[in-house]
Amino acid sequence: MFCYLTKITQSLLGVALMLLLATGLTACNSEPPTLMKAVKQFESDEIRDAHVTRMRKYHMDDLKHKRDETMHKGIRTEENSLIACINCHVPEKHNGKVLRHTDPEHFCSTCHGYVAAQLDCFQCHVDHPVKDTGSTSTETSTTDQTVYQLQHPKFDDADQSDKQLLAKNKTEGEAASE
Amino acid sequence: MSNINSYRRKFLIGVTGTAAAVTLAPGVFLRQVQAKANDEAVSDKVRWGMLIDVNKLEDGGDACIEACKKEHGWGNEEHSSDLQDAQWIRKVKVTEKMTGKAMSLPVMCQHCETAPCIDVCPTGASMKRPDGIVQVNKHVCIGCRYCMMACPYKARSFIHETLTDQRPGTPRGKGTVESCNMCVNRVDAGKNPACVDAAPKAMLFGDLNDPESKISKVLKKYGGTQIRADLGLNTGVRYWGI
Amino acid sequence: MATKAVFSEIKNSGLGFWAVLGFFGLLVLGGVWAFMVMHHGHYVTGMDNQIVWGMPHVFAIFLIVAASGAANIATIGTVFGKKIYQPLGRLSAFLAAALLVGGLIVLLLDLGSIGHVIEMAKGALNFKSIFAWNMILYSGFLGIIVVYLWTMMDRRKIAKALYKPVGIANMIWRFLLTMGTGSIFGFLVSRQYYDAAIMAPLFIVISYVIGTAIYTLVLMASFKMTGRELGDAVLNRLRSTLAIFIAAVLFLVLARHLANLYATEHHGVEGYMVGGGSGFSSLFWYGQIVMGSLIPMFLIWCRFLKNNRFALIGAAIFAILGGFVQFYIILIGGQSYPLVLFPNAEVSSSFGDGAFNAYSATLPEFMLGLGGVGLTICMVIIGMRFLRLLPTNLADEVADPHHKAEV
Numbered sequence: 001m002f003c004y005l006t007k008i009t010q011s012l013l014g015v016a017l018m019l020l021l022a023t024g025l026t027a028c029n030s031e032p033p034t035l036m037k038a039v040k041q042f043e044s045d046e047i048r049d050a051h052v053t054r055m056r057k058y059h060m061d062d063l064k065h066k067r068d069e070t071m072h073k074g075i076r077t078e079e080n081s082l083i084a085c086i087n088c089h090v091p092e093k094h095n096g097k098v099l100r101h102t103d104p105e106h107f108c109s110t111c112h113g114y115v116a117a118q119l120d121c122f123q124c125h126v127d128h129p130v131k132d133t134g135s136t137s138t139e140t141s142t143t144d145q146t147v148y149q150l151q152h153p154k155f156d157d158a159d160q161s162d163k164q165l166l167a168k169n170k171t172e173g174e175a176a177s178e
Numbered sequence: 179m180s181n182i183n184s185y186r187r188k189f190l191i192g193v194t195g196t197a198a199a200v201t202l203a204p205g206v207f208l209r210q211v212q213a214k215a216n217d218e219a220v221s222d223k224v225r226w227g228m229l230i231d232v233n234k235l236e237d238g239g240d241a242c243i244e245a246c247k248k249e250h251g252w253g254n255e256e257h258s259s260d261l262q263d264a265q266w267i268r269k270v271k272v273t274e275k276m277t278g279k280a281m282s283l284p285v286m287c288q289h290c291e292t293a294p295c296i297d298v299c300p301t302g303a304s305m306k307r308p309d310g311i312v313q314v315n316k317h318v319c320i321g322c323r324y325c326m327m328a329c330p331y332k333a334r335s336f337i338h339e340t341l342t343d344q345r346p347g348t349p350r351g352k353g354t355v356e357s358c359n360m361c362v363n364r365v366d367a368g369k370n371p372a373c374v375d376a377a378p379k380a381m382l383f384g385d386l387n388d389p390e391s392k393i394s395k396v397l398k399k400y401g402g403t404q405i406r407a408d409l410g411l412n413t414g415v416r417y418w419g420i
Numbered sequence: 421m422a423t424k425a426v427f428s429e430i431k432n433s434g435l436g437f438w439a440v441l442g443f444f445g446l447l448v449l450g451g452v453w454a455f456m457v458m459h460h461g462h463y464v465t466g467m468d469n470q471i472v473w474g475m476p477h478v479f480a481i482f483l484i485v486a487a488s489g490a491a492n493i494a495t496i497g498t499v500f501g502k503k504i505y506q507p508l509g510r511l512s513a514f515l516a517a518a519l520l521v522g523g524l525i526v527l528l529l530d531l532g533s534i535g536h537v538i539e540m541a542k543g544a545l546n547f548k549s550i551f552a553w554n555m556i557l558y559s560g561f562l563g564i565i566v567v568y569l570w571t572m573m574d575r576r577k578i579a580k581a582l583y584k585p586v587g588i589a590n591m592i593w594r595f596l597l598t599m600g601t602g603s604i605f606g607f608l609v610s611r612q613y614y615d616a617a618i619m620a621p622l623f624i625v626i627s628y629v630i631g632t633a634i635y636t637l638v639l640m641a642s643f644k645m646t647g648r649e650l651g652d653a654v655l656n657r658l659r660s661t662l663a664i665f666i667a668a669v670l671f672l673v674l675a676r677h678l679a680n681l682y683a684t685e686h687h688g689v690e691g692y693m694v695g696g697g698s699g700f701s702s703l704f705w706y707g708q709i710v711m712g713s714l715i716p717m718f719l720i721w722c723r724f725l726k727n728n729r730f731a732l733i734g735a736a737i738f739a740i741l742g743g744f745v746q747f748y749i750i751l752i753g754g755q756s757y758p759l760v761l762f763p764n765a766e767v768s769s770s771f772g773d774g775a776f777n778a779y780s781a782t783l784p785e786f787m788l789g790l791g792g793v794g795l796t797i798c799m800v801i802i803g804m805r806f807l808r809l810l811p812t813n814l815a816d817e818v819a820d821p822h823h824k825a826e827v
Contacts, residue, residue: 071305071313073219074307076366078216123533124351125344126344130346255463257461259468260770270761273765274765275766294609297549299546300552300555318536319533320536321533323473327472327611328608328609331610331761336532339460340461352532353531354533406761
């Protein structure tokens with residue numbers, strides 16, 4: 001049995017190595033795609049940068065932790081609300097139609113499509129802001145101009161290269177929206 | 179901010195509560211809101227319960243069903259057959275064989291204290307909050323439908339197709355199981371469940387653990403029937419007139 | 421006297437090997453297609469909110485229960501020391517693993533939200549749920565089978581010393597596993613046809629029937645197609661164990677239904693399932709009892725069919741079909757009978773209250789189930805190809821320890 005497997009294993013290993021090399025080469029380009037500008041902006045650049053770097057690093061862990069807080073403990077602050085994220089990051093209408101997560105320009109789909117990591121959230125959660133008739137729990141509405149103060153802005157978390165990239169993204173985003 | 183809101187709520191409820199007690203006819207109740215703050219965790223000091231007076235429901239619960247549909251957005255799944263469509267609350271017509279007595283009543287998740295659906299769920303997705311609300315944590319639901327087999331009230335539905343444009347307060351999606359969650363998003367915001375608001379003359383919602391709440395007082399005086407009481411599940415939903 | 425058994429791989433030559441592998445491989449592809457179709461949502465199936473478990477689950481439970489029974493052949497040799505069964509042990513253990521994997525794949529692919537299983541695998545299990553216990557029992561079973569096969573195939577002393585202890589562990593684990601599978605239904609208080617403690621031991625005896633029958637067919641087919649000799653001594657042992665297990669199933673089925681008929685509460689469901697009140701009654705009497713139990717017993721015990729191989733093949737096939745029908749009745753029939761919320765009343769609603777729920781499986785469901793069967797057989801064939809599972813010779817002189825050489 002083993003003599004047969006060795007031949008197969010050898011060729012399989014060879015193929016795997018080639019694929020790895022190929023994918024490794026494509027990953028050399030580490031420029032993230034340009035994200036759609038958020039509907040609401042922070043008061044200051046510092047707060048925004050801290051938010052962005054924290055999200056880049058921890059957004060999956062944050063989302064998982066916050067969803068457990070809401071499910072099990074009923075905690076529904078703005079920080080824990082996915083609706084609040086959506087209201088900030090997804091415009092009500094984009095080019096005249098409702099923007100959904102299946103569109104590549106959707107805020108979440110931009111990066112998730114780029115890295116081919118499937119978005120599970122919008123199987124259940126609605127992916128765009130909905131003008132409520134007043135029957136849901138959160139009190140945010142799309143006309144609300146409140147800016148959120150982060151509870152844990154950690155400036156030390158921000159990598160120098162990250163900050164430069166952010167600055168570049170910001171100028172590109174501004175250029176794109178003009 | 180939360181302090182101001184809870185103060186406002188208590189003030190408003192104090193005013194309306196006294197007004198209601200004075201002006202509304204017997205049989206019409208208001209929930210005594212003890213709305214919790216957004217950042218406060220739910221606790222088992224509260225146990226939410228519902229009382230449904232079947233004799234006072236002229237339509238057998240049709241208005242409740244429509245209100246629930248509007249609030250949570252179920253029931254119009256386009257690819258699913260009629261029997262595959264979700265139904266959180268349904269009207270059951272019962273005709274007793276010997277006496278011929280007929281009645282119609284709304285049946286939804288009974289929010290049992292020892293719910294069989296929670297016992298059988300392998301992932302713990304079917305869960306009970308400390309305040310007694312039974313719901314499905316769809317983040318971990320694998321869609322095995324064992325809870326649907328286990329529920330004595332057939333309260334649960336499975337979603338058979340991809341959904342879009344869900345109601346923001348009610349995430350629901352393909353391949354997971356769902357059921358009446360006692361409008362947990364409304365309850366946390368200090369409101370009544372949608373069905374209770376749709377049939378205020380016949381339905382009452384409140385804190386079963388608070389002996390001073392209307393629902394507790396009324397249940398203590400007149401009792402309340404559980405469907406399938408012999409299973410010993412101590413449901414949170416009680417009925418009069420069945 | 422029995423000589424020491426010699427094992428060898430089967431050769432991958434000849435049209436037969438590739439034809440059989442190709443056929444079952446096609447079934448696997450069919451299963452893959454079915455999964456891709458079902459990915460759009462379960463609306464493509466015949467399952468709905470009334471019949472939540474359908475044809476895929478019938479196949480899956482059948483395969484999983486058969487897995488437990490197929491390993492029984494090895495147990496008889498190891499734990500009870502019956503020498504004639506011992507050469508049969510390797511194929512028995514491997515077949516059990518293949519059946520289990522086939523069944524589990526079908527179960528897994530039918531889940532509505534498979535991605536969330538990864539979260540569960542990270543440790544979020546609810547141990548009051550028999551499902552959670554089953555996950556551990558099934559994966560543990562596969563582990564034990566690997567060790568068991570090692571004790572049977574490795575010639576070192578340590579392997580031989582562990583042969584019996586691992587065999588005993590395997591037997592105990594199998595009992596727990598099959599009881600666990602039966603308890604999936606036995607623990608459901610809400611449904612009239614479930615909520616019975618007898619489901620657990622019933623599943624154990626069913627497992628012996630279908631496991632032995634499947635093993636017999638696989639053994640006969642593989643020996644025939646590889647030109648190896650298979651004597652009557654071995655086949656007659658398999659023959660009589662099959663008949664005894666079928667009798668045991670009949671006994672427990674009788675006990676269950678007779679006891680149910682006593683209580684008024686169960687009259688409705690018994691009338692529906694067994695008393696002619698539905699299609700399930702016909703399936704029960706003609707499919708499960710006559711075809712699945714009485715005919716096989718007749719084929720095995722009838723004196724003028726003694727040593728007849730076709731009779732054994734027929735008995736095995738009917739026993740397998742009868743077992744399948746039995747699971748169909750338990751699964752679908754049990755869900756078809758309505759829940760009783762208001763006894764002694766006529767009930768109706770838009771959600772199937774008071775009504776007998778109908779079910780007709782769609783093609784993707786059949787293909788998913790058959791894909792599991794195909795995967796099992798493909799695994800067995802490939803296993804026999806690369807591992808020394810099959811004895812080279814099971815003729816009477818070689819296999820039978822009590823064989824008297826003819827003068």
